Amino acid sequence: MNPNRSQNIVSATRTNYLIQHSAGSGKSNSIGWLAHRLAFLHDKDDKKLFDSVVVITDRVVLDQQLQETIYQFEHKHGVVQKIDENTAQLAKALREGVPIIVTTLQKFPFVTEQMRKQAEEEAKAKGLPVPKEDALTLPGKQYAVIIDEAHSSQSGETATELKAVLASDHIKKKAKEEAEAQGLDDAEEEILRTMAKRGKQPNISFFAFTATPKHKTLEVFGTKGPEGKPIPFHLYSMRQAIEEGFILDVLKNYTTYKTYFGLIKSVESDPQVEKHKAAKALARFMTLHPHNIAQKAEVMIEHFRAHTRHKIGGKAKAMVVTSSRLHAVRYKQAFDKYIAENGYTDLDTLVAFSGTVVDDLDKNITYTEGSMNKGISGKEIPDKFASEEYQVLIAADKFQTGFDQPLLHTMYVDKRLSGIQAVQTLSRLNRTCQGKEDTFVLDFYNDRKEILDAFQDYYEVTTVGDEADPQQLYVLQGELNASGVYRDSEVEEFCCVFFAPRHQQTPTDHARINALMDIAVERFKALKDDLRSSLPEEEWKQTKIEAQEEFRGKLQVFRNLYSFLSQIIPYQDSDLEKLYTYARFLLKKLPRPETGPEYNFDDEVNLKFYRLQKISEGRIELKAGEHGELKGPTSVGTGKYRKNEIDLSQLINLLNERFGTNFKPADQLFFDSVREEAVADSGLRQAAIANTIDNFSYVFKRALEGLFIDRMEQNEDIFNRYMNDAEFQKVVEETLKHQVYEQIREESKENQKANDNQHSEK
Numbered sequence: 001m002n003p004n005r006s007q008n009i010v011s012a013t014r015t016n017y018l019i020q021h022s023a024g025s026g027k028s029n030s031i032g033w034l035a036h037r038l039a040f041l042h043d044k045d046d047k048k049l050f051d052s053v054v055v056i057t058d059r060v061v062l063d064q065q066l067q068e069t070i071y072q073f074e075h076k077h078g079v080v081q082k083i084d085e086n087t088a089q090l091a092k093a094l095r096e097g098v099p100i101i102v103t104t105l106q107k108f109p110f111v112t113e114q115m116r117k118q119a120e121e122e123a124k125a126k127g128l129p130v131p132k133e134d135a136l137t138l139p140g141k142q143y144a145v146i147i148d149e150a151h152s153s154q155s156g157e158t159a160t161e162l163k164a165v166l167a168s169d170h171i172k173k174k175a176k177e178e179a180e181a182q183g184l185d186d187a188e189e190e191i192l193r194t195m196a197k198r199g200k201q202p203n204i205s206f207f208a209f210t211a212t213p214k215h216k217t218l219e220v221f222g223t224k225g226p227e228g229k230p231i232p233f234h235l236y237s238m239r240q241a242i243e244e245g246f247i248l249d250v251l252k253n254y255t256t257y258k259t260y261f262g263l264i265k266s267v268e269s270d271p272q273v274e275k276h277k278a279a280k281a282l283a284r285f286m287t288l289h290p291h292n293i294a295q296k297a298e299v300m301i302e303h304f305r306a307h308t309r310h311k312i313g314g315k316a317k318a319m320v321v322t323s324s325r326l327h328a329v330r331y332k333q334a335f336d337k338y339i340a341e342n343g344y345t346d347l348d349t350l351v352a353f354s355g356t357v358v359d360d361l362d363k364n365i366t367y368t369e370g371s372m373n374k375g376i377s378g379k380e381i382p383d384k385f386a387s388e389e390y391q392v393l394i395a396a397d398k399f400q401t402g403f404d405q406p407l408l409h410t411m412y413v414d415k416r417l418s419g420i421q422a423v424q425t426l427s428r429l430n431r432t433c434q435g436k437e438d439t440f441v442l443d444f445y446n447d448r449k450e451i452l453d454a455f456q457d458y459y460e461v462t463t464v465g466d467e468a469d470p471q472q473l474y475v476l477q478g479e480l481n482a483s484g485v486y487r488d489s490e491v492e493e494f495c496c497v498f499f500a501p502r503h504q505q506t507p508t509d510h511a512r513i514n515a516l517m518d519i520a521v522e523r524f525k526a527l528k529d530d531l532r533s534s535l536p537e538e539e540w541k542q543t544k545i546e547a548q549e550e551f552r553g554k555l556q557v558f559r560n561l562y563s564f565l566s567q568i569i570p571y572q573d574s575d576l577e578k579l580y581t582y583a584r585f586l587l588k589k590l591p592r593p594e595t596g597p598e599y600n601f602d603d604e605v606n607l608k609f610y611r612l613q614k615i616s617e618g619r620i621e622l623k624a625g626e627h628g629e630l631k632g633p634t635s636v637g638t639g640k641y642r643k644n645e646i647d648l649s650q651l652i653n654l655l656n657e658r659f660g661t662n663f664k665p666a667d668q669l670f671f672d673s674v675r676e677e678a679v680a681d682s683g684l685r686q687a688a689i690a691n692t693i694d695n696f697s698y699v700f701k702r703a704l705e706g707l708f709i710d711r712m713e714q715n716e717d718i719f720n721r722y723m724n725d726a727e728f729q730k731v732v733e734e735t736l737k738h739q740v741y742e743q744i745r746e747e748s749k750e751n752q753k754a755n756d757n758q759h760s761e762k
Contacts, residue, residue, distance in 0.1 A: 016205070016206040016208070016221045017205070017233040018208050018210070018217065018218065022211050022237060022241040022242075024430040024431050025236055026246065028069040030209065031146055032066075038053045038207075040099075049142060050142050052101055054094075054146070055070065056162070057102070057149070083103035090108075094138060095118065108165050111165045112165055137165075137168050138166065141166075143204050145166070145207065150208030150213065161197075171193050172193065174196050179192055186501045186504065188574065191499050195577045199568075213630070219564070219568050220567050235461060237460045251620035251621075253439065253440045253617075253619070254451070254618070255443065255616065256446070256447070260610070261286045288326065291610055294338070295610070297338055299442075300318075303412075304318050304347065308410040311435075311438075316410065317392065317393070317410075318411065319395060319412070319428065320335075321400065325354070325396045325397075326357055329359075335349045348390050349393070350381055350384060351369065352399055354396075386405060409440065410440045411429055411440075412444070414445055417451070419454050423458055426451075426455075448616055460626065460627060462628040464629065465630060476554055476561070477558065477576065479554055480579070485520050485551055493516055494513060494517070494582050497512050499581075517586050524548060524551065524591075525548075549593065552590055562576060566580075678736065678740045689744065693737070700737050700741075
């Protein structure tokens with residue numbers, strides 16, 4: 001970051017700044033330097049701009065590397081304080097105005113109470129009157145807040161509490177003035193305070209660092225660009241960092257493998273199974289099959305010994321990225337077994353996963369990091385992995401963000417990666433060190449184009465696509481109000497209790513709040529009960545679940561959208577804030593639908609054939625000059641819950657067809673989008689309702705070709721095969737024709753029943 005740009009901040013305090021610096025390009029140094037500069041930055045009258053600089057890390061355990069970097073810039077005692085004890089320590093540091101405070105976000109929700117207690121204790125010790133409850137806590141102070149790795153968690157309730165603490169005096173004054181002007185009571189004034197703390201604050205400047213901003217991050221912290229859309233204040237792009245040699249290009253050597261499975265039913269019976277759950281269970285059966293694990297383990301070990309271990313002066317290391325904790329356990333066992341059987345002494349492994357894993361074959365057997373790593377676990381793993389003793393780290397959702405090990409050269413991926421997760425995970429390889437000239441990725445799961453698309457968004461400038469429409473909240477509010485699950489009066493009463501000042505709160509408040517929500521919960525449970533007598537039992541159950549899940553989905557969307565939009569749009573509508581607060585708590589009490597059957601196909605299904613084949617190798621070429629564009633919440637609505645049953649044998653055949661081609665699981669989304677658009681087409685709907693399926697075929701065939709042509713750029717592999725392979729085209733047409741025809745006619749019947757019920761009621 002250019003030192004001269006910090007001077008711009010002198011005339012632009014109370015602003016948000018997004019700093020997009022590529023992963024591995026020295027973010028800790030930039031944060032350390034910026035914290036030091038801001039802590040001692042003065043205006044033209046030689047007055048300090050910021051009373052304190054608060055550095056926020058998103059890790060519950062403070063980032064040791066970040067702490068050490070900040071300390072390197074300033075050695076004077078009392079200038080830098082890390083908050084590693086409790087909330088009282090943070091409250092004291094803020095009240096005393098420590099120049100640089102390093103803490104986690106999780107401590108802020110409890111700071112205000114601690115500051116009040118400390119002020120009372122000081123007053124009593126000095127024989128002074130105890131401060132009033134609404135006394136100013138941090139009067140007249142200005143703050144710079146530096147966020148290490150800005151992401152969606154910095155736009156939630158905990159981040160709002162940070163603003164509530166640092167800007168409490170401004171928020172109290174503003175709410176009090178508005179309440180007095182409108183003649184509102186204490187509870188309504190508290191609602192105004194809650195609304196005020198969500199937006200920008202006049203005494204806080206945010207400096208948010210990230211390599212991979214999300215849509216929310218850009219909207220909240222970005223600076224308006226020439227086109228009016230938010231962009232980073234400062235950019236050190238992935239492309240620039242690679243070209244200047246600060247990081248390595250992790251896509252330069254990228255090899256993909258494809259796994260082909262064939263399953264066979266091994267029992268005489270052909271039970272009906274719930275399609276979605278059974279498909280997941282079969283996929284799990286295939287990926288955890290001992291033959292699959294053993295084959296991939298052999299490929300990885302032999303590749304490491306032949307190509308990786310000699311890199312970086314013989315110090316190179318590798319990481320195996322697995323899709324679950326149980327997969328990590330199985331890979332650890334397979335690695336150790338293969339290494340022992342072949343007498344290899346130049347390779348040893350560590351496994352990393354959280355908690356305890358229960359064996360899927362014997363529930364009496366459990367695994368922990370310590371039990372599989374000869375006692376090594378938790379914080380010890382990074383240091384042990386850095387030693388010469390261990391070369392391969394097998395990880396399940398650990399060490400895939402924020403893990404800095406320059407000797408990491410190779411990554412073996414057996415997990416779905418997309419978007420930010422793909423960039424963050426693979427970027428663990430990009431650190432440079434003496435003797436490290438390149439990296440290598442061997443991917444068993446992902447398509448090269450999916451990885452290219454993920455990285456392209458963050459290769460140069462990242463911007464946002466269509467921005468959210470503020471009116472969406474009012475659309476959702478109207479639909480939720482019309483659901484009949486809650487009453488406006490119940491929301492009002494809930495908020496009167498919830499936002500009551502402390503001196504008005506009573507021991508029965510908690511019971512009152514729960515009682516109000518219980519009324520809504522009972523109505524939620526009773527949704528569509530009025531149709532039970534007029535519908536077959538199974539159809540009524542399905543209708544009931546769909547209605548409940550639709551309400552739950554809309555309430556979740558409203559909660560998330562308001563939490564996001566209220567930070568960038570100054571809503572002046574207390575009804576939105578009330579419904580948001582009510583929704584947050586009601587969602588926790590709404591009962592979940594029955595999960596249905598759980599499947600284990602170890603005894604019903606066998607592996608008929610297996611093939612592991614290299615598909616591609618070489619560089620994944622990123623395009624210069626293309627800006628990344630992130631999608632945001634531009635529409636509202638929820639999908640319908642549908643229980644889809646199928647014969648086990650049919651499902652196995654479908655899966656075999658899927659795994660027997662070059663298509664990926666993500667290709668199903670392409671077919672789903674074609675089907676849904678066909679179902680929504682008014683001409684096809686009329687044809688399906690008025691004709692037999694044979695007559696419908698003529699209309700559908702012409703329409704389907706058009707739908708494929710419209711989507712040719714979305715998936716060229718499927719498009720080309722559809723246009724050039726007559727047999728494949730026939731199978732696709734027949735399958736989609738039946739699905740579309742049956743869905744249209746089923747929906748037509750449902751609409752007719754609804755109309756008949758309305759007429760009968762009249």
